[in-house]
Amino acid sequence: MRSLSNKAYSAYDIICIHAEMAWSTFRSRMSLAFQGARCGENFRSTGMIRIKLRAAGSIVIGDHVRLLAGWRSNRVGLNGPVILHTLGGGKIEIGDHSGASAVVISSRSSVKIGRYCNIGGNVRIYDHDFHSLDAETRRGPLDSGHCVTKPIIIGDDVFIGAESIILKGVNIGDGAIIGAGAVVTRNIPAGGIAVGNPAQLLKSQRKPNEIPSHSSSIKADEKLNQV
Numbered sequence: 340m341r342s343l344s345n346k347a348y349s350a351y352d353i354i355c356i357h358a359e360m361a362w363s364t365f366r367s368r369m370s371l372a373f374q375g376a377r378c379g380e381n382f383r384s385t386g387m388i389r390i391k392l393r394a395a396g397s398i399v400i401g402d403h404v405r406l407l408a409g410w411r412s413n414r415v416g417l418n419g420p421v422i423l424h425t426l427g428g429g430k431i432e433i434g435d436h437s438g439a440s441a442v443v444i445s446s447r448s449s450v451k452i453g454r455y456c457n458i459g460g461n462v463r464i465y466d467h468d469f470h471s472l473d474a475e476t477r478r479g480p481l482d483s484g485h486c487v488t489k490p491i492i493i494g495d496d497v498f499i500g501a502e503s504i505i506l507k508g509v510n511i512g513d514g515a516i517i518g519a520g521a522v523v524t525r526n527i528p529a530g531g532i533a534v535g536n537p538a539q540l541l542k543s544q545r546k547p548n549e550i551p552s553h554s555s556s557i558k559a560d561e562k563l564n565q566v
């Protein structure tokens with residue numbers, strides 16, 4: 340009896356995921372198109388996706404990208420919506436086959452995410468400090484315009500653990516892994532595994548030939564639960 344009701348709930352769950360995905364994807368695509376962002380083929384989203392693109396900036400989303408904010412599509416405990424936000428001439432680029440869950444990306448300069456990246460739940464990526472480092476300036480109207488701003492580059496096949504924060508000026512090399520809850524303030528080399536606050540390389544560092552390669556045949560449903 341229990342297994343029957345369990346199966347029925349699972350079927351209901353899957354229907355809900357697909358219905359929610361269809362509606363969220365439609366809304367996200369409308370918002371992206373309306374604000375002049377570019378969105379590739381087979382883009383999918385779930386839950387609330389908030390996009391604010393300033394006229395001088397750009398948002399480019401590659402093919403097969405997944406942005407998830409619905410609790411049914413990623414059950415790690417998502418705290419809020421996906422937010423893609425540019426200020427001034429900020430640019431956000433998300434490469435093909437990459438996915439992120441309840442991520443917040445705020446760019447005044449440039450945030451470039453490569454291909455096949457997995458960005459875990461509630462990750463924050465800020466290429467600026469939001470406020471000036473000077474107390475006098477912070478009191479005045481020019482505060483946010485005077486904050487330090489440096490581009491962020493995240494390579495291909497990077498896996499960023501849940502709740503991590505990636506700060507301005509950081510380059511994360513191909514195949515690197517960032518442990519859950521890390522605060523990344525300095526560059527992480529290709530294949531490196533970094534954890535902690537501030538993020539430091541673990542002793543074990545993958546050799547370049549151990550960095551996994553991918554085929555483009557990953558199915559959409561498999562990818563959905565991998566973010």
Ligand SMILES: CC(C)(COP(=O)(O)OP(=O)(O)OC[C@H]1O[C@@H](n2cnc3c(N)ncnc32)[C@H](O)[C@@H]1OP(=O)(O)O)[C@@H](O)C(=O)NCCC(=O)NCCS
Pocket residue numbers: 415440458459460499500501502516517518519520521532533534535541566
């Ligand atoms: C970073 C990570 C991949 C390392 O996994 P692993 O190679 O199996 O590492 P281990 O569990 O063997 O730990 C190795 C060492 O790193 C430490 N460590 C592991 N993850 C850590 C983290 N996130 N923060 C701080 N230290 C960490 C361990 O305490 C251990 O330290 P020790 O050698 O002094 O005992 C993993 O711990 C992690 O953080 N995964 C991310 C999970 C996640 O957020 N998924 C996305 C959900 S949406």
